[in-house]
Amino acid sequence: MSFSRKILDWYEEHKRPLPWRQTSDPYKIWLSEILLQQTRVAQGLPYYEKFITHFPTVYDLARADEETVLKLWQGLGYYSRARNLHATARTIAEDYEGRFPDNHRDLMRLKGIGDYTASAIASISFGRPEPVVDGNVYRVLARYFGVELAIDSPKGVKYFKELAREVMDMEHIRDYNQGLMEFGALHCKPKNPECETCPLNNSCHALQKGQVSTLPVKGNKTRVRERFLNYLFVRDPLNRTLFRKREGRGIWQNLYEFPFVEADREIEKAALQKEVAISIGDFRVKDLVRINNNKIIHKLSHQHLHVNFWMVPVDRELPEGIPVGSLKEYPVPVLIADFIEKYLVNSNALENA
DNA sequence: AATTCGGGGTG
């Protein structure tokens, strides 16, 4: 039996009943694919339900404010996906009469849609014979065919894409593509793959050669940057505070946060007090008080954020102040959401600080 | 060709 036939049979027996598998509506397929980029099904699933409920059609999403979209996306990470999702919804509504392109080339022109996602939508929604190559597919193909090229090298990317095209079943492309990914996610797992019960175990190259634990091969390892952030919870007599949209490049673009002082190392209270006196301008700043008792190290893929939150009481009303009670309405990074929840909602922790 | 975009689950 062929490779693709075994994948299809396995999928028929083991597939999970996920909501985007009940339809071929390109809007829903597209939404699910954007949500699931670099994201596990279990983590993305509740967000899919939320988005479909709030935005049943692409027009509903196009009509929304970006801030509303970011708020719904809050907690999922890689927020450029949300911004691009919103931008593409508007493109589809305004320039495409609400209909998604039905082929790989035209899908690729839309923001947030790269080679993988274009192939996924073209095949799953429109039945086009396009192979998908995600992290799961890299693993299954590398092991089964014994490919030792690094999956994150240009040669590797090209080779795996061509290999995937050669072995796909274009007659059953919807189930084949989803089945191959599902097989990688549930059976041919990164660690402890279940080779004993694998339908491919009599012809898997890695299994015969003892390479299951060394394939696939990956090249670049990520370097982590250490950063030191001091967030300022400036509070005026009316319990208003300063809250700003994060602009420019870098993490958390267009999300909200408190003003902050960044240093190249852990900063002392006296030095910070000096900085704060400058940045708050002519406001009289009383004593700074560190709010968090324990060290906060917020870990991202490429950054370790060493964070302190400081109470900065000021003696008169802030013209740009926002009521503390309304902070929860803004889209914020998890780090800020956790702070608000811990110190500003269940608030007695703050009074003890 | 390398880096940089989050956050959470896993072993």
Add this chain to the structure above:
DNA sequence: CACCCAGAATT
């Protein structure tokens, strides 16, 4: 702790 996740965009 390191690794991984239905990758894309930028440099």
